[in-house]
Amino acid sequence: MKTAGGLLSSRRKQLELSVEDVENKLRIRKQYLLAIERDDFTIFSSPNYIRGFIKNYSEFLDLDSVKVLAVFRRQYADGQVGEIMPEGMHSPLDNPLLKITPQRAVVVSVLLILLIFFAYLFNQARGLLGAPILELVEPAQDQVINVGQLTFKGKVNPEAELFLNGKEKKVSQGGDFMIEVGVIEGVNEFVLEAVNKNGKVSRIERNIRYQP
DSSP: OOOOHHHHHHHHHHOOOHHHHHHHHHHHHHHHHHHTTOOOOTTSSOHHHHHHHHHHHHHHOOOOOOHHHHHHHHHHHTTTTTOOTTTTTOOOTTTTGGGGHHHHHHHHHHHHHHHHHHHHHHHHHHHSSSSOEEEEEEEEOEEEEESEEEEEEEETTTTTTEETTTTHHHHTTSSEEEEEEOOOOOOEEEEEEOTTTTEEEEEEEEEEOOOO
């Protein structure tokens, strides 16, 4: 007597497909495919799972799924498939819990937006409560130059005010700055300060020697 598993196994071998090939295409674990081919349905939690797998497997192999399912129903009615495993002990690769639905996509999107929003608030609060960010790319400390002009280049928190030796300097909307200053022969001392709205200060000092 032909069985559902036997029909599927014969057709797969006829098409020269491995169980792994079917597993990759249908996203059904190898152990379940082999169990179906052996007509061992005891590892499944519900006849509905078995019918779904047999239908997908049959159609993948270009078999008439209606006929294969009819064979399975006869086996099931005759008690040939054995006892079905209790619900909860079944974990196919295509478990519905792992599928992305529109509702889950919306939930994930909302959570990502909230995460970004709170990260922004955290950064804003840190900027207000702590000293402002002040980075100086050039000049280096104790640098020796042989021209009478010096460039201060760096980045500062856009909300902060920037001062060089007590004089306020302009910065771009993004916080970048480039300041040209004159120097005198010998050691020139510079103090660069960034002050935020709460009066917190970041300070960088530079001693530059000018040797014409």
